[in-house]
Amino acid sequence: MATAPQLTATSAGDVLELRPSGSWIAANGSDLETLSNAVMPQLEQAKSLKMDMRGVSELDTLGAWLLEKLSRRAASHDHPIEIIGISENNAGLIEEIRQVNRHNPPPPRPRNPIVTKVEEIGRSAWGSSEDVGVFLQMLGSLCVALLGIVRKPRSLRLTSLVYQLYRVGWQAIPIILLITFLIGAIIAQQGIFHFRKFGADSYVVDMVGILVLRELGVLIVAIMVAGRSGSAYTAELGSMKMREEIDALSTMGLDPVVVLILPRVLALVAALPILTFIGSMAALYGGGLVAWFYGGMGPSIFIARLHDAVSVTHFEVGMIKAPFMALVIGIVACSEGLRVKGSAESLGKQTTTSVVKSIFLVIVLDGLFAVFFASIGM
Amino acid sequence: MDQSAEQFAIRVSGLVVGFGRRVVIDHLTLDVRRGEILGLVGASGGGKSVLMRTIIGLIPRQGGEIEVMGTGIGSTFDRRTQAAAGRWGVLFQQGALFSSLTARQNIQFPLRENLALSDALLDEIATAKLEMVGLTPEDGDKFPSELSGGMTKRVALARALALDPAIVFLDEPTSGLDPIAAGDFDTLIKTLQKTLGLTVFMVTHDLASLNTVCDRVAALADGKIVAIGPMRDLLRSEHPWVRAYFHGKRSLMLQPKAS
Numbered sequence: 001m002a003t004a005p006q007l008t009a010t011s012a013g014d015v016l017e018l019r020p021s022g023s024w025i026a027a028n029g030s031d032l033e034t035l036s037n038a039v040m041p042q043l044e045q046a047k048s049l050k051m052d053m054r055g056v057s058e059l060d061t062l063g064a065w066l067l068e069k070l071s072r073r074a075a076s077h078d079h080p081i082e083i084i085g086i087s088e089n090n091a092g093l094i095e096e097i098r099q100v101n102r103h104n105p106p107p108p109r110p111r112n113p114i115v116t117k118v119e120e121i122g123r124s125a126w127g128s129s130e131d132v133g134v135f136l137q138m139l140g141s142l143c144v145a146l147l148g149i150v151r152k153p154r155s156l157r158l159t160s161l162v163y164q165l166y167r168v169g170w171q172a173i174p175i176i177l178l179i180t181f182l183i184g185a186i187i188a189q190q191g192i193f194h195f196r197k198f199g200a201d202s203y204v205v206d207m208v209g210i211l212v213l214r215e216l217g218v219l220i221v222a223i224m225v226a227g228r229s230g231s232a233y234t235a236e237l238g239s240m241k242m243r244e245e246i247d248a249l250s251t252m253g254l255d256p257v258v259v260l261i262l263p264r265v266l267a268l269v270a271a272l273p274i275l276t277f278i279g280s281m282a283a284l285y286g287g288g289l290v291a292w293f294y295g296g297m298g299p300s301i302f303i304a305r306l307h308d309a310v311s312v313t314h315f316e317v318g319m320i321k322a323p324f325m326a327l328v329i330g331i332v333a334c335s336e337g338l339r340v341k342g343s344a345e346s347l348g349k350q351t352t353t354s355v356v357k358s359i360f361l362v363i364v365l366d367g368l369f370a371v372f373f374a375s376i377g378m
Numbered sequence: 379m380d381q382s383a384e385q386f387a388i389r390v391s392g393l394v395v396g397f398g399r400r401v402v403i404d405h406l407t408l409d410v411r412r413g414e415i416l417g418l419v420g421a422s423g424g425g426k427s428v429l430m431r432t433i434i435g436l437i438p439r440q441g442g443e444i445e446v447m448g449t450g451i452g453s454t455f456d457r458r459t460q461a462a463a464g465r466w467g468v469l470f471q472q473g474a475l476f477s478s479l480t481a482r483q484n485i486q487f488p489l490r491e492n493l494a495l496s497d498a499l500l501d502e503i504a505t506a507k508l509e510m511v512g513l514t515p516e517d518g519d520k521f522p523s524e525l526s527g528g529m530t531k532r533v534a535l536a537r538a539l540a541l542d543p544a545i546v547f548l549d550e551p552t553s554g555l556d557p558i559a560a561g562d563f564d565t566l567i568k569t570l571q572k573t574l575g576l577t578v579f580m581v582t583h584d585l586a587s588l589n590t591v592c593d594r595v596a597a598l599a600d601g602k603i604v605a606i607g608p609m610r611d612l613l614r615s616e617h618p619w620v621r622a623y624f625h626g627k628r629s630l631m632l633q634p635k636a637s
Contacts, residue, residue, distance in 0.1 A: 025542065026489070026492075026493060026541050026542050027493075029489070029493035029494070029495050030493060030494040030495060033495055033496060033499055060542035060574070061503065061506060061507070061510070061539075061542050061574070062503055062542065065502060065503060065506055066499075069502070089575065092572055092573035093573045093574060095573075096510060096569075096573045097506065099509065100505065100506040100509040100510060101502055101505050101506055101509065101515075103515070341523060342477060342521065342522065342523020342524075343477035343478045343521060343522070343523055344477045344478055345477065345478035
């Protein structure tokens with residue numbers, strides 16, 4: 001039965017006699033470590049070591065290693081060592097432990113912290129140029145896959161495309177409706193509250209209309225989709241990569257881009273304009289309701305003012321952006337998914353990267369479009 | 379502690395396990411003696427892994443008693459199972475190494491969670507375990523995704539042995555290894571069992587390991603143990619499934635040369 005371990009050290013002249021007793025097992029690990037560390041100074045002074053193991057009732061790898069370490073410390077000073085009283089049960093274990101930890105791997109060379117920092121900066125700078133490469137490569141292979149579809153329309157994975165459309169389009173409608181409705185309502189409320197101070201509260205319709213149709217509708221929907229569907233794409237492809245499913249596809253002579261990525265990206269490109277339209281309408285509806293109940297502007301007046309305030313151009317500007325944003329989200333999500341390595345941690349890291357990067361790129365793209373539309377006068 | 383608990387590491391009696399209406403383990407009784415290597419054979423999908431997972435408390439049972447080292451195992455993962463978990467190590471079929479930790483950290487994990495030891499000692503113990511399972515200290519810095527199949531099994535075994543358990547459960551330890559690696563693994567298990575005084579519960583299909591390392595072999599068919607004993611007893615068993623298993627084409631090497 002387990003008993004408390006003990007280590008009695010008696011010095012007789014230059015001879016140190018160690019008498020371990022009790023249970024030298026892992027369950028008593030921390031006590032054992034304290035005990036063996038306590039006799040280290042005495043061990044340094046002694047000229048020879050005698051170890052009497054008769055009192056040891058239980059021994060396992062941890063205990064055996066700690067005792068072995070003591071005798072090795074003595075051996076390193078070329079002191080004679082005598083070990084007696086090893087029980088038959090433990091002899092094999094002690095013999096085994098004598099063999100291990102004989103050569104320690106060389107400790108890693110200490111590195112100059114400044115050099116390390118510089119190397120880190122260099123690597124991340126190089127990494128971002130690599131990101132551009134990965135993006136362009138994915139765009140290129142999507143184009144090639146699309147050309148293949150044009151030449152041979154039967155090779156399009158229609159079932160997969162419809163299923164992905166259902167997932168990223170149809171199933172996203174409720175949450176998109178809710179979020180954009182609230183955004184529209186909040187903008188209208190803020191507009192009415194502040195415009196009322198200088199009697200311009202009827203201009204809130206212009207603000208809601210232009211803001212929602214040109215910018216906010218598509219932006220909010222794209223960000224929602226990046227978080228909702230982009231992350232799902234990355235996680236799916238990443239875990240397929242981890243389980244070698246993508247390698248299996250390649251060995252069957254199928255192109256993973258055609259089978260897995262093209263239907264996903266096409267579904268996103270098709271779904272995002274639809275979701276943007278639905279989202280924009282929900283935002284206008286929300287704005288209209290607030291204008292009616294909070295601002296006292298009836299629906300017929302709201303619609304009439306909206307008719308004057310917004311033109312089809314504003315609507316077009318919003319809708320044109322949607323498929324490009326979808327393409328960016330899809331490419332980033334899929335290429336990040338394929339960059340997942342073997343570990344669960346890298347799956348999480350790549351999914352985070354995918355969402356952060358696609359939202360960032362969506363906003364950058366929106367800025368570029370703003371410059372473009374301004375210069376062509378839309 | 380009574381006589382039976384001294385003698386048997388695992389006692390299973392009247393165990394019933396099923397999923398929905400399908401009964402996988404049907405009133406099974408099995409005793410594993412202390413210090414022996416017991417091999418469990420059975421058809422694929424016949425409940426070998428289910429039996430092992432039920433004993434270690436991962437699958438709830440519908441009836442029966444399980445005792446591991448004298449401690450009754452609860453039907454779910456409760457405190458008693460947790461206390462007993464300190465006394466067993468499990469080698470899962472695919473290794474189940476934590477993919478975000480290096481091999482060394484994987485081995486240190488159970489030690490770190492259960493004991494308060496210094497980092498230096500943890501490193502030494504992990505290296506000792508690595509060498510005991512036949513790997514080099516340098517292998518300890520690799521991540522599971524960088525290890526070969528055989529190395530993964532060895533690291534998983536080292537992790538299972540980290541706390542020096544009284545019992546190790548091995549789920550198909552030699553599957554997917556080449557005959558040389560499988561033979562080494564068998565020798566390793568035998569050596570460790572001798573030096574550490576382990577009880578080994580091994581689920582396997584490997585006829586060679588059954589023949590060379592197992593002290594006793596139990597055959598699981600129709601949810602029951604239909605034959606148990608040393609290999610030569612099983613070869614003489616009259617049960618049709620056991621006959622088919624040990625007297626098939628692939629089992630000819632087990633037959634005594636004279637017959």
